[in-house]
Amino acid sequence: MGSTITEKILAAHAGVDSVSPGEIIMCKVDLAMANDVTAPPAADAFARMEVGRVWDAAKIALVASHFAPAKDIASAGLLSRMRQFAQQHGIEHYFEAGRGGIEHILLPEEALVIPGDVVIGADSHSCTYGALGCFSTGVGSTDLAAVWATGEIWLRVPESMRIEYTGRPGPWVVGKDLILTVIAEIGDDGARYMAMEHTGEAIGHLSMDSRLTLTNMAIEAGAKSGIIPADETTIGYVSGRQQEMGRQRDMQVFASDETAAYARELTIDVDAIEPMVARPSLPSLSVPVTEVSGTRVDQVFIGSCTNARIEDLRIAAHVLGDHQIAKHVRVMVIPATQRVWQQANAEGLLDRFAAAGCAVSTPTCGACLGAHMGVLGPGEVCVSTSNRNYVGRMGDPTADVYLANPAVAMATAVAGEIAHPAEVQPVAPAERGVLVGG
């Protein structure tokens, strides 16, 4: 019997020929990431481990993202604890506000994650990096501290779920709609403990940005990881990032054997997918946008590790066109990283958002987790391009959050109620070349 791509990557990092689902292995780690919420408790746990130095200061990334720029004195204290740890241990990849952004968009940009890697992040959306053909998963702070101490992590080899996407995405359909469709079908724990392997001809039509959205929400189906085998798009993207950043490491391109075993196989007909909206308060409550059209909203949030890349902002600006934001709606646009912010600025997108009445912010996770820059009040309704619509996620527990792609979000901002993007912008983005590159 053959192996899956996930099994091959894990075996290579465990120093064995092959591994099987259910087996517990000790696995070498290529990059260990933490942010301002998870790094301080990790630093405390690391001190209690009494090992002194971190295993490899060059393989650790620390990113000020969640409460950054500091939202209050207490969060400034957390950011300061992370900065002190970085200084004390000589952590090279430390990203301060103004020089970083949201980790899951930042690390691929920085060429710190490449195909074949094992990446462990103290943040649940660390599954995002799998879009680059690597194994990556989220853990808590003590697990991460153990990686800092030893360079290894214990892992139970996951069963794999193979999802084949057939056809081609329609003009308003992006990675977000594919993953919401999958979660609606399998449920919020439908891939619990598993590796979600995304394959099929439709993947070839997705940009790198869209693929990163697809793997980002593996955790919302309970998965340990999401992975897309590296192809020409991946290799082109990673080579470009390595060249720009001056970071050269050899990519290890793995692929599943035809005889590999899967715990579950699923086929998704992408031709039939419409833009999707997840109703409150679970991602699995996703329906085509037309089923919730007309729902009045108070806020629209375009941001987060799920949908705040340059492609997302181009799509949002395209939908916006020359419209103004509806009078009763507050719109937060938060580019994911400093680099995305600068690119969007250079393309005139930020000006267009601001002129239409959007609040445009420096990068932060802020609004997605109800921390700052867009916290919801009692009874407010929000359409968000983020990943979780749980009770209280974005603020008051009586607020309602609907999840959607950036086109639906901006159409909603213009209409003042949930709307299909074609209602405010008759020209689809693919026809205008908005999706080029990536």
Place this chain on the structure above:
Amino acid sequence: MGKAWRYGDNVDTDVIIPARYLTTTDPGDLASHALEDLDPSFAAQVKPGDVVVAGDNFGCGSSREHAAICLKAAGVSAVVAGSFARIFFRNAINTGLPILECPEAVRDISNGDEVEVDLEHGVVVNVTRGQEYQAEPLPEFVMDIVRAGGLVGWVKQRVAAS
């Protein structure tokens, strides 16, 4: 032994400890807001030894270890669920919060029942109803972490041995 606090499926870490309280890492402060957005009475009324009993996918969502820490600091002696989200599972083991998967026990336990949990043997007893359940035992590798008092102790043992 303690009283059962019975909840449903998909209890996520945002309702176990909302992000607005993550500016502290003090276990006692976190405990005073445990489960606040799901059950506002919990933090004030939970007694040492009480057991949280919930459905499937307990602890889904954010990786915040604060979720396991706040329940332990609130006095929760164990969480018994139909199933656990994997990051919460690891966090609980790593920080010394006893957890067991036992769908049969979850099905039969009502809010307020007296419940006893034996982690070493994987046994859940519903004292109120006089019923005993055998949970899925934790893998031996994971029990080693439990016996070391959590992952910090386990890493110290490994480093000392190497």
